[in-house]
Amino acid sequence: MSERHQNLAIIGHVDHGKSTLVGRLLYETGSVPEHVIEQHREEAEEKGKGGFEFAYVMDNLAEERERGVTIDIAHQEFSTDEYDFTIVDCPGHRDFVKNMITGASQADNAVLVVAADDGVAPQTQEHVFLARTLGIDELIIGINKMDVVDYEESTYDEVVTEVEQLLKQVQFNTDDASFIPISAFEGDNIAERSDNTSWYDGEILLESLNDLPEPEPPTDAPLRLPIQDVYTISGIGTVPVGRIETGVMNTGDNVSFQPSDVGGEVKTIEMHHEEVPKAEPGDNVGFNVRGIGKDDIRRGDVCGPADDPPSVAETFQAQIVVMQHPSVITAGYTPVFHAHTAQVACTIESIDKKMDPSSGEVAEENPDFIQSGDAAVVTIRPQKPLSIEPSSEIPELGSFAIRDMGQTIAAGKVLDVNEK
Numbered sequence: 001m002s003e004r005h006q007n008l009a010i011i012g013h014v015d016h017g018k019s020t021l022v023g024r025l026l027y028e029t030g031s032v033p034e035h036v037i038e039q040h041r042e043e044a045e046e047k048g049k050g051g052f053e054f055a056y057v058m059d060n061l062a063e064e065r066e067r068g069v070t071i072d073i074a075h076q077e078f079s080t081d082e083y084d085f086t087i088v089d090c091p092g093h094r095d096f097v098k099n100m101i102t103g104a105s106q107a108d109n110a111v112l113v114v115a116a117d118d119g120v121a122p123q124t125q126e127h128v129f130l131a132r133t134l135g136i137d138e139l140i141i142g143i144n145k146m147d148v149v150d151y152e153e154s155t156y157d158e159v160v161t162e163v164e165q166l167l168k169q170v171q172f173n174t175d176d177a178s179f180i181p182i183s184a185f186e187g188d189n190i191a192e193r194s195d196n197t198s199w200y201d202g203e204i205l206l207e208s209l210n211d212l213p214e215p216e217p218p219t220d221a222p223l224r225l226p227i228q229d230v231y232t233i234s235g236i237g238t239v240p241v242g243r244i245e246t247g248v249m250n251t252g253d254n255v256s257f258q259p260s261d262v263g264g265e266v267k268t269i270e271m272h273h274e275e276v277p278k279a280e281p282g283d284n285v286g287f288n289v290r291g292i293g294k295d296d297i298r299r300g301d302v303c304g305p306a307d308d309p310p311s312v313a314e315t316f317q318a319q320i321v322v323m324q325h326p327s328v329i330t331a332g333y334t335p336v337f338h339a340h341t342a343q344v345a346c347t348i349e350s351i352d353k354k355m356d357p358s359s360g361e362v363a364e365e366n367p368d369f370i371q372s373g374d375a376a377v378v379t380i381r382p383q384k385p386l387s388i389e390p391s392s393e394i395p396e397l398g399s400f401a402i403r404d405m406g407q408t409i410a411a412g413k414v415l416d417v418n419e420k
C-alpha cells in the first residue's frame with residue numbers, strides 16, 4: 001500500500017478492451033482476491049483450459065457482468081509501487097457521463113483504450129472531449145489488441161497519429177499524453193516489457209502509471225462544499241453532509257449556504273465518525289452550523305466562506321457540446337441541468353455562437369439551432385436559483401451535464417456568471 005492516491009478513469013470506445021485492461025491490472029498487481037482466481041483456476045482446469053487463468057477470469061467476469069451479477073470494473077482498487085489507484089466510474093455505466101461531469105466521480109488522470117484494429121471511434125472522440133473539458137491532467141493512451149494486428153509497428157504508428165490528431169482537435173496538449181502498444185488480453189507491456197514489440201522502447205503501462213504526477217488538492221481556492229443531504233442528528237442538531245471540492249473548512253469559520261442564502265459559524269466537523277478541527281478537498285464531511293435548521297438548507301446548496309460566498313446565477317454563459325440529441329436544440333429549450341449536487345431546469349435563452357470544434361474558432365454567430373456533434377456558446381437562465389462558478393475560477397464547480405429523456409445530451413463548462 002502507498003500513501004499516495006489517484007482516481008483513475010478508464011475511457012474508450014465500446015469493446016476496445018477497458019474491462020479487460022482493468023482485469024489485467026488487478027491481476028498483475030495481485031488485487032484480484034485469491035479465492036476468485038482459485039475458483040476460476042479450478043473451473044479452467046476442469047474444462048481443460050489450464051494455463052489460461054486470466055482469460056478465464058475475464059470471460060467469467062464479462063459473462064457475469066452481462067447478467068449484472070458481479071464485479072463491476074468501477075470502484076475497483078489496485079496498488080502499484082507509487083500509488084493506490086481507485087478506478088472511478090466507467091463508460092458503459094449508466095450515468096457515467098453525468099457522474100464524470102458533475103464531479104461525482106472525479107478522475108485525476110485517465111487511461112484511454114484504443115483498439116489497434118479499429119482506431120479512433122465515436123466514443124473515443126466523446127471521451128477525449130470530456131477528459132479535456134473536465135481538466136484531466138494526463139492521458140495515458142493504450143493502443144490495445146496489438147496481438148490482433150500481429151504487433152505491427154506500422155499499424156501502431158497509424159493509430160497513434162490518428163489519436164494525436166484528435167487530441168489536437170480538442171486542444172489537449174500532446175505533451176501530456178503518452179502512448180503504449182499493449183495487449184490487455186495477452187498482457188503485453190502491462191507489467192512486463194513485451195518481446196512482441198521489440199521496436200518499442202518507451203515506458204510500459206505500470207511504469208507510466210507510477211510516473212503520473214501526484215494530484216494537487218485545490219486547497220488554495222475558496223471553500224466550496226456542495227451539499228448532498230441534510231440530516232437531523234440528536235444531540236447535535238442539523239448536519240449537512242457533502243464532499244469538499246475546493247478550499248478548507250475549519251471549525252469557527254463563518255460560512256454561507258447559497259442559493260438558500262443563510263449562514264453561521266461552523267461548530268463541529270465530523271469525518272469518518274470522528275470530530276476533526278478542519279477538512280480539505282476530497283474529504284466527505286458532516287458538519288454543524290450555529291443557528292441553521294433542517295429546513296433552511298437543501299441538497300444542491302453550496303457552502304462557502306461568508307466573505308467569499310458561492311455565486312448564484314441570474315444567467316450564465318457556457319460552452320456546451322451536444323453529444324446526442326434526437327432532433328435539434330433551439331432557444332427556449334428547457335432541459336434539466338446537473339451541476340455538482342444540484343438539479344435545476346434551465347432555459348437555453350440564446351444560442352450565441354456555433355464553434356468549429358477543430359479550430360476552436362467561431363463558425364456562425366447566433367445560429368438558429370444546434371444538433372449532435374455541435375459545440376456552441378449559449379446563454380442559460382436557471383428556472384430556480386442555482387449556484388455555479390466560472391470554470392476559469394473554480395473548475396470543480398464550473399461544469400454541468402444537460403439531461404433530457406433519461407440521457408446526457410450535452411456537457412458544458414461555465415464561461416461567465418451574471419450574478420443575481
Ligand SMILES: Nc1nc2c(ncn2[C@@H]2O[C@H](COP(=O)(O)OP(=O)(O)OP(=O)(O)O)[C@@H](O)[C@H]2O)c(=O)[nH]1
Nearest residue numbers: 014015016017018019020092144145183184185186
Ligand atoms: N485479442 C484481444 N482481445 C481483446 C483484448 N482486449 C480485449 N479484448 C477482447 O475484446 C472484447 C471487448 O473487451 P472488453 O474489455 O469487454 O471491452 P470494453 O471496452 O470494456 O467494453 P464495454 O465494457 O462493453 O464498453 C472482449 O471479447 C475481449 O476479450 C486484447 O488485448 N486482445
